[in-house]
Amino acid sequence: MIEFLKRLDRRWIFLVILLSAVLPMIFPLKLPTVPGTDTNSMYRELQALPPGSIVLMSFDYGPSTKVELEPAATAALTHLWRGNRDIKVVGMALWPDGGPLGRTAFKKVLADLEKEGVKKTYGVDYVNLGYKAGGVVALRTIGNTGGFPGAFPKDLEGTPVSEIPLMKQARKYRDLAMIVTLSGGDPGIKHHIQVGASQYGLKVSGGVTAVSAPEMSPYLNSGQLVGLMGGLRGAAEYEVLLNINGEALKGMNVQSSVHMMMVILIILSNVVYFADRRNARR
Amino acid sequence: MEFTVPTLIGIWVAAFLTLCIFSFLYHDNPLYKFAEHLFVGVSAGYWMSTYYWQSIRRDMVDKIAEGDWISIVPGILGVLLILRLFPKIGWISRWPLAFLVGISAGFNIVYTMQAQILKQIDATILPLWSGPFWNGAMGAATWSDAMVNWIIVLGVFCALIYFYFSVEHRGPFFGVGSRIGIYILMISFGASFGYTVMARVSLLIGRMLFFKNEFWPAVQRTFGMG
Amino acid sequence: MRREVPLIITFCVGMFMICAYYSPITEQYVDRLNEWFTIVTVFAYILGIGSLIIVNGGKIAKTAPGWGYNAVLLLSFLLTLGFGVFQGIKEDTTFYWIFQYVYNPLSATMFALLAFFIASAAFRAFKAKSPEATLLLLMAFVVMIGRVPIGELMWDSVHLNALMPMNELIDKWIMGAFNTAGQRAILLGASIGVISVSLKILLGVERSYLGGD
Numbered sequence: 001m002i003e004f005l006k007r008l009d010r011r012w013i014f015l016v017i018l019l020s021a022v023l024p025m026i027f028p029l030k031l032p033t034v035p036g037t038d039t040n041s042m043y044r045e046l047q048a049l050p051p052g053s054i055v056l057m058s059f060d061y062g063p064s065t066k067v068e069l070e071p072a073a074t075a076a077l078t079h080l081w082r083g084n085r086d087i088k089v090v091g092m093a094l095w096p097d098g099g100p101l102g103r104t105a106f107k108k109v110l111a112d113l114e115k116e117g118v119k120k121t122y123g124v125d126y127v128n129l130g131y132k133a134g135g136v137v138a139l140r141t142i143g144n145t146g147g148f149p150g151a152f153p154k155d156l157e158g159t160p161v162s163e164i165p166l167m168k169q170a171r172k173y174r175d176l177a178m179i180v181t182l183s184g185g186d187p188g189i190k191h192h193i194q195v196g197a198s199q200y201g202l203k204v205s206g207g208v209t210a211v212s213a214p215e216m217s218p219y220l221n222s223g224q225l226v227g228l229m230g231g232l233r234g235a236a237e238y239e240v241l242l243n244i245n246g247e248a249l250k251g252m253n254v255q256s257s258v259h260m261m262m263v264i265l266i267i268l269s270n271v272v273y274f275a276d277r278r279n280a281r282r
Numbered sequence: 283m284e285f286t287v288p289t290l291i292g293i294w295v296a297a298f299l300t301l302c303i304f305s306f307l308y309h310d311n312p313l314y315k316f317a318e319h320l321f322v323g324v325s326a327g328y329w330m331s332t333y334y335w336q337s338i339r340r341d342m343v344d345k346i347a348e349g350d351w352i353s354i355v356p357g358i359l360g361v362l363l364i365l366r367l368f369p370k371i372g373w374i375s376r377w378p379l380a381f382l383v384g385i386s387a388g389f390n391i392v393y394t395m396q397a398q399i400l401k402q403i404d405a406t407i408l409p410l411w412s413g414p415f416w417n418g419a420m421g422a423a424t425w426s427d428a429m430v431n432w433i434i435v436l437g438v439f440c441a442l443i444y445f446y447f448s449v450e451h452r453g454p455f456f457g458v459g460s461r462i463g464i465y466i467l468m469i470s471f472g473a474s475f476g477y478t479v480m481a482r483v484s485l486l487i488g489r490m491l492f493f494k495n496e497f498w499p500a501v502q503r504t505f506g507m508g
Numbered sequence: 509m510r511r512e513v514p515l516i517i518t519f520c521v522g523m524f525m526i527c528a529y530y531s532p533i534t535e536q537y538v539d540r541l542n543e544w545f546t547i548v549t550v551f552a553y554i555l556g557i558g559s560l561i562i563v564n565g566g567k568i569a570k571t572a573p574g575w576g577y578n579a580v581l582l583l584s585f586l587l588t589l590g591f592g593v594f595q596g597i598k599e600d601t602t603f604y605w606i607f608q609y610v611y612n613p614l615s616a617t618m619f620a621l622l623a624f625f626i627a628s629a630a631f632r633a634f635k636a637k638s639p640e641a642t643l644l645l646l647m648a649f650v651v652m653i654g655r656v657p658i659g660e661l662m663w664d665s666v667h668l669n670a671l672m673p674m675n676e677l678i679d680k681w682i683m684g685a686f687n688t689a690g691q692r693a694i695l696l697g698a699s700i701g702v703i704s705v706s707l708k709i710l711l712g713v714e715r716s717y718l719g720g721d
Contacts, residue, residue: 010628014307017627021483021490031657037679063615067488068481096332100607103599131336134546136389141546144539154340157598190397198397210481214474217683218692221434222405224397231477232484233655251487256658258483258623263652265631266645273635292609299610303617307624319577321614322560323584328611330557330585331592331603337550341543356544360551367558373510375555376718378548380514381521383717385545387706388525394706398699402692430685437689438696445697463693468640470690472647473682479626479652486623488616 005272013265020261024253033252035237038220042205042227043241045178046079051086053177054170058192058206059102060094061184065209069182070105071235071248072207076180077109079242081125084118090170091128092152094138094187099130099156123164130156135187139195147172173200181206189216189225197224207234285503293500300489406438437466515712522710560585647682654678 035043049055057076061069080087091102106128110120120126129152132138141151148171149161161167169175179196181204183189189208196202203226208216210231219225229235232255235248302317345353359378366375408431411421422428443456444463451460501507521541528538564578572578591603598604636642653659654674663674708714 008631010631011308013628013631014624017486017624021486021623025490025494029658031661033657034660034673034675036675037684063612064485064619066612066616067491068484096329096336097607099332099336100597100604131332132546133333133337133550134542136393137385137542137545140389141539141542144542145535146539150539152340153344156336158335158596194393194397198393198401210477210484211474213477214470214683214687215691215695217688218402218405218695221684221688221692222401224401231480232487233480247491251484251491252657254487254490255480255483256656258486259479259652259656260658262479262483262627262630263649265627266634266649269631269634270636270645273637288605292605296609296613300613300617303614303621306621315574315577316580317614318618319581320584320610321618323581324588324606324611324614326557326560327585327588327592328603328607329553330589331597333550333553334593335597337547342547352540353543356547356551359544359548360554363548363551364555364558366555367562376510376514377517378551379717380517382545382548382552383709384518384521385525385541387518387709388522390702390706391522391710392526392529394699394702398695399703402696402699406692426680430680433685434689434692437686438693441690441693442696445693464640465643466686467690467693468643469647469682469686470694472644473651473687475644475648476651476655479630479648480655482623482626485616485620489613489620492613492616 002272002275005268006276016261016265017258020257021254024257028250029253029256031252031256033233033236033240033249035241036234038228038230039234039237039241040227041220042076042229043079043238045203045205045226046076046180049080049085049087049177052088054088054090054166054175055080056170056176056179056196057089057091057102058094058179058181058183058188059091059098059105060188061101061182061209062095062097063101065184066101067251068209068232068235069184069207070101070108071232071246071251072229072238073102073105073182074109074112075229075235075238075242075244075246075248076182076207077105078113078244079238081109081113081118081120082116082242088166088170089126090148090166090176091126093131094135094191095184096131099128102128103156123159124166127164127166128156129161130154136191136194138187139191143173143195143199173202176202178202179204179206183208183212185209185212188212190219193219193224285500290500290504293496294504297493297497297500300492304489406435408435410435436462441466511715511718514718515715519710519712522706557585650682651678 057073059073077089080089091106093099093102106126110118113120129148132141132151134141138151142148144150148167152161154160155164173196179192179202181189181192183192183206189204189206189212192204192206197204205225205227207229208231210233213228213230213234216225216228216230220228229238232248232251235246236252239246239249299317299320302313305311306314342353342357346357359381363375363378366372409415409419409421410428410431412423412425412428413421415421422431440459440463442463443459444451444467446456449456451457524534525538525541528534561582564582567578568575568582588603588606591601591606595601595603634645634648636645653662654677660674663669668674705714709717
C-alpha cells in the first residue's frame, strides 16, 4: 500500500479530484452555510446606505476569477436595488475585461429583479463607465479637478458622459457614499483603499478571490475595509443573508467534497512519509 | 435559457475549447497546444482592442479632435516607447520609461506610506486590557477581544523581529522573538494555503457549472432532447 | 546623455508627484501627468504586442518546428483585433462573441487546471517534516475543513460548537488575530521595501529599469 501510494501516477489524483467535483453536482448535499463576521459587516454597511446614495462599483476582475467574483457582484447589486431601493451605482473597471463583465453582472441582476417588479434605468440609476488604464494613477485621475467626467469622457457604450444624467450628480469622490470593489488581483482593492479610503475618507468594501482574502485581514482590522466577501464562500454567505439560492451557494457542495478529498490526500501522503521514515530508521 | 444560433454555436465552441485545455491533464497533445496558442492570440487581440477604444481613442484621439492639442504629448511619448523594438534607436525609449517609473515611484512613496505603513502602525496600537482603563480611557470590549489584541501586537512585533536580518537571531530578544515570529507566520501561511485551495477549487467549480447549466441544455436543444 | 537625461526625468517627475500631494498649486499639472501616464502605459502594451508579432512571425518565416501553432496565434490575434477595432466592443458584435465564447472559457479553464495541480502538488510535497511545517499543515486543515459547510457540520456533530463556534474560531482567532499579525508584519516589511526601492529609483541609485547600453 505504501509503495503503491509512493508510485501513484498523478493522473489518478486528477481523476479523484474530478469525481469529487462532479458527484456533488449530480447528488447535491444541501448543507447550511453560516455567514461570517466580515460578510455580516459588509451587509450592515450596504443596508445602512440612505436613499439617494451613490455607490462606486469597480469590476476589477477577469474571466479567470469571474466564478468567485461575479456571484459577489450580483449579490452586492441585488442588495443595493432589492425592494426598489433608491441607490445609484456608478460602474467602472481597472481591468480591461472588467467593463464587459460588469455589463453582464448588471444584466443578470436586472433580469432577476424585474420578476420582483424592480426596474432601473441606464443613465439615471446606473452607468458603466468601462475601463481606465493605469491602476492607482487611474484612480487618482478621478480625484483630479475634472473628476469622473475628466477621467471617463465616454462610458463603455461610447456615450459622452456629459449626456448621462447620473454623472451630473456623481462628479467627484466626495459625491460617493461608498466604494464596492470586486477585485481579482492587482490593480484592485488595495488601490481603492490607498486612494478612496486613505485620501478621500470613503468606506471601501467588496469581494476578493480566496487567494487574496488572508491579505485583507490587516485592512479589515484597521477599519480601512468595512466588510469583505472572501472568495466563493464569502459570496455564498452574502446570498444566505439575502435569502437567495444563487450560484455561490450551489458551489459550496462541490467545495465541501473537494476540500475533504484534499485533506484525505494530504493525510495519506503524510502517512506514507512517516511510514518511510520509520522504515529508514529500522 | 434562450438559444439563438450564434449562442448555440458559441456554447459548443466553448465546450470544445474547455475540453482541449483539460486534455492536458492526461497528456500534452496538439489539441491543447492549439487551444493554448489560440488563447494567447485572442487575449492579445482582446486587450489591444479594449485599450484602443477605452484609452487611446477615448482619452487621447477624441480630445485632440476637440482641440486639446496638448493631449498629443502622451502619443509622442508612446511612439518613443515603441522605438525600443529597434536596437539602433532603442535608447530613446528610456525617456518615456523614465516618465512612467518616476510617476510610479512618486506615487508609491506617498500612498504606500499613508495607507500601508502609517495606518497599519496606528491600527497596531491597541488596548491590551478590557473595560475602563487609566484616566477614563476605555480598553477592549471583552477579555477575549483584549486577548486578540495581545496576539496582534506581539505577533506583529515578533514577526518584524524575524524579518530583521541585520542581527543574528540569538539570545532572549532576537532569538525568542524571531522563533515566535516564525510560528505566527506559519499560522498565517497555513491559513493562506487553505484559502488558496478554496480559490483553485472555485475555478474548477466554474467550469463544472458551465457544463451543467449551459452545455447540457445546449446539447438537449441541439439534439431535440428534454 | 543617454542615461543622464532619463535619470533627471525620473527625479523631476517623481519629486513633483510627491510635492503635489501636499500642494494644491500643482494640482492642474498633476492632473495632466496622471492622464498622460494612463495613456503611455497602453503604449507599453503595444510594445509587448510588437515583440509578440516579431517572435511568432520569425518562427513562421523560418518554418520552425511547431510553426503552425504560431500561425494560429497570429491569425487569432489579427482577427480579434480586426473585429474589435472596426466593429467596436459593444454587445451583439463578433468581437463580443469571441470574448464570451472563446476568450472567457479559455481563460477560465486555464486557471481551473490549477485545482488539479494543487491537489497533486499537495499530495507530493505537503509533509510535516518540521514543527513549523506541522503548524502550517494544521492551520491549513482547520481552514480547509472549517470554511466549507461539511466542516461546520462535523465540528457541530462532535459538540465542539458549544466550546467555540467554527466561525468564531476562524474569523476571530485564526484570521482576526494570528493571520492579521502575520500579514500585517509582511505588509509593513514589503511597504518599507517598496518605499526604499522607490527612493533609490528617484535618486538614481537603482538604474536597472534603464537596461544596458
